Every structure is written in C-alpha cells, then in structure tokens.
Amino acid sequence: MIRRKPGQRFRDAGYRLVHMSHEPERPNTVVRFESVEMRYPSGPSVLRDVTFALEPNSFHFLTGKSGAGKSSLLRMIYLTLIPTLGRVTLFGRDTKTLTRDEIADFRRRLGIVFQDFRLVEHLSARENVALPLRIAGTREAVIRRHVPELLEWVGLADHMDALPRTLSGGQQQRVAIARAVIARPAVLLADEPTGNVDDRIAHRLLYLFEELHRAGTTVLVATHNDALCDLFAHPRLHIEAGMLHRVPPPDPAVARNGSGRVVPFARDQAEA
C-alpha cells in the first residue's frame, strides 16, 4: 500500500526554494504540501503543483468532484501514498524519509474517518472504539474509563455492546468518529464522512467535527457536498483539474451555523 519509489527526490531544489520563498516558514505547521505532484503508474497526474499548509487547530474542507484527487491527497497525509514529485511534510518530517515503524507511530497522531466507516464487523462498538488505545498500549483501566465516555459523547451510550451491523449508518459513523478521536489525535482527517448518511445526519456529524476543532484538533474534511460546506465558516481547499485553490470561508451571515454552535446528539438518536 505504501508506494515508495527511490529517486523520487527533488530534481531542482534551488528552483523550489525560490518558488517557495514567498511563503514564510512556520515551524509547527502540522501538514505541509510543497509543489506536490501525484501520478499513478500509467495514468495522467491526479494532482499537480499542490502547495498548502495546515496550521495547528485549523479547520478546512477539501472539496472537488468525485475523482478530483481528494482521497489521494488525504492518503498522502495518512501515509499510504508518497508523492510522485514534491514534498509532503507531516509534523515537520518529510514523509519520504519515514521508516515503516515511524509511519505507524506518526499515524497514531492522526484520526481517520472513512466514508464506509470501516468498523471491525465482529467487534462491538465499545471494542471498535478501544482499538487505537490498545494499539498504543494504553492500560486497560484507562480504556474502560475513556471508551464509554466518548461513546456517550457521540450519543451511543445505549449501544456500546452492539455489533456494527445492528447499527444504522449514522450510528456506525459516530462509532467511527469516536474511534478516530479516542487517542486524542492532533489531526482529524475525514474522507467523505457524510457520503453514506442523509443530510440531516450529515449536519450532526459535522457538528461533532466542529466541537473537536474547538477542542484544539486540526480538522480536514473531504466532501463533494458544497451545500454542506456553506453551512460552516471554514476555508476550503478546492481541487479542480488537478490544481488546488484556496477558497475563503463564506460570509458568516451566509454560513448559518458559522458560530459552530454545537448541537450534541441526544441520548436517543434522531435517525434511529
């Protein structure tokens, strides 16, 4: 899955430095893309000359049509893809230089939410949420305390021992979000998190992201649902024809929920 090709280095570092010079260095930038080009073998380039940075505690939408390259961009952040050209820096490290174990350790600082939830089917909601803590070697007593707290926060206090297939789509995605954030990641990445739920549920899921953002997490949500983005006063990174454009946040007057007012899930679930 990790495509590392030797020799994928900058061919002209001098040019690069001149090119980048107008952007000031920020040492604690969480994610930085520098003139990234992404091309799959025997195909046209998916992304070309993509340059952006995610500052700590920022919230961005990543928009574009299906197939525009949103997933590829996310995969370069969660380290299953290495850029064909250019440089991706995560927590200050060039991702090309990471060893296999370092990749694992870096991923523990990321939380990932997928469109298809990716819950482990034979494990209960509680056990699914506990996975990142187990992987990190957290003590069992801590796990037993934290997991129910978080499931309660996403409104699933009554479904802790339910298997994923007995839960609705919105409930499954909430389990997945709880799992993504249980280990308190610095960055939350979501790849079309609302793709498999209806609009009403989608709004509520985004409020969860909003609350995590307010708690200090850097959030990047990929979506092709422009209407949903309009509800929040966050900047967008828009991909079109392989190029990335920065779109400023909508006017707070337009963004109806721009304040990020949190509407928590009730103990009962509206969509159930």
Place this chain on the structure above:
Amino acid sequence: MAREIRSEIAISRGSSANYLGWVVGAMVYVAVLAAAGALFAHSVSDRWALSLTGVLTVQVPDAERPAVPERDGASGTEVSRLAAVLEILRITSGIGHLTILDGDRTRALLAPWLGADLVGQIDPPTMIDLRLMNSAPMDLEALRERLSRRVPGTVVDDHGQWLSRVAAVTRAVERGGWLIVALVGAVAALSVVFAVLSGLSVNRDVVELLHLMGARDGYVARRFQSFVLKAAIPAIAISGILALATILAIGAISQPASGPDAIMGFGRIGGFRSTDWLIICAVPGVFALFTLITARLAALVALRRLV
C-alpha cells in the same frame, strides 16, 4: 491486556485455520514417539556395549586332545588343549574371573532350543568366559598368537564385531527417529505458515485498518501469535499426553517379553535414562515454542510483502 478481550483478527473463521490444531497435534504425537524411539535405540546400544565390554570368550575345539608341545620343553608331559589354554590364561595379566563351559554344559544350554536328539549329535567347543579387570587394556593380538601357537583353532571373541553391527543398527534407528522429528516439525511449521497466510488474507481489511490506526507490524504479528497459541497449544498438550500414555502402554504390554534384565524395556521407567524422559517431555514444549516463533516470522514477512 485483560484476557477476555476479543481479538480484532478473526482467523478462527478462516477455513484452513480450524485444521491447525489437528495437524499440529498429530505432528506432536508422531514427534514424541519418534524421539522416544531414537532415545531408546541409543540407550539400548549403550547398555549392550556396557554389558559386553570387559568380557572375552575363548572357544577351544577338541579340548581333550593334546596340545602342541612347547618347543624348549619338548620332553615335557603331554597336556590337553584345554589345560594348555588355561595355563596361558593363568599367566596372562588382567583376567579377573574365569568360567569354563565344557561340552556337556553347552549341550545342556542348547537342548531347550535344538532338542535333545540333535544336541547329542553335535560336539560344541568348550567355552571359556573371561571377565577382564578394568585396570590394564589387554593385548588381544598377543593373546591370540600365543594361544594359536600351542592350541591351533582357538577363537578369542571380544564381541566387537557383533557389537559394531548392533551399534550400526541402533545408530540408524536413532538417526531415523530424529529425522522424523525434524520432518514432522517442518510440516507443523508449514501448516502454521499457511494458517497465518490464510488468516492474513481473510483479515486483510482489518489488518490494513490496524495499520492505518498506527499498529506496527509487531502488534499485528502478536495477534496472529495469540491465535496460533489458542489453536495449537491445547492440541499440542493433548497429543503430548497421549503420546506419553502410548509409550507407557507399549512398556506395559512388552514387559513380560523383555524379562527382568531390562535389556529391552521400551516404555518402562527403567528403559530410559532420566534425561531421556526429560527430552521426551520437552518435545511438545519445543513444538509449542517453534510454532509461535514460526507464526511471528510468517506474519512479519507476509506483512512486509502484502501490505
């Protein structure tokens, strides 16, 4: 980690994984018996060698006929061949104890085997059984030469030839036994590798997910180890116990035939040295350790290849 936590790896649902316990169990059973056979062959050859070293047999045909006179004492009295042999043995140093089996006693010994009629027709040589003292090694060639000069036709048998044949056979049995243990171990390792590989392919999505959540290969490998532990260890323990019971049962059945001397005595407590029993009991443990290491290595190698 608490014990009741369910593993995220659901290999036990993989079809081939169910057979792992059976396969490894059967292999351990065979391995324990083969190891017991090898150790037994070794101890038999040891004990036979031990009971026959320090023993010489001198055969004197036509014991009553006169011996060749000594050259310088040509005028001396004529002695029988047996007396001449005994005289030479008397002045040979290193002989501790001596028993003479004359023709009648040899015939008496043979009668139950050959029947009285047949025994009456043969003329067995007189046998002299010598127990050597441990101190000085005996010069067998010199003894043979001295004997054949005065008593041509005597045979001095130190059982070396016979012993070397026994040793060759037991060595072959021993090597064969250990070869079986090694082969069976290889088969067990292969079945563990296949179980891990099929488990990896069945659980590919979960393994990928664990990696995305920051699991190192070692973490995933440990999951497969614990699966192998659960599937194989009870089977190994049961087969080990069954194999031991089989050895003891063979010992119980073969006891009357093997006699009080315990030259045979396979499966009897006295038939093995205590270190042998330790090795036999260690075989299942070694297999358990071996399967765990194999599972880990297989998982680590496969993870680097597949994912």
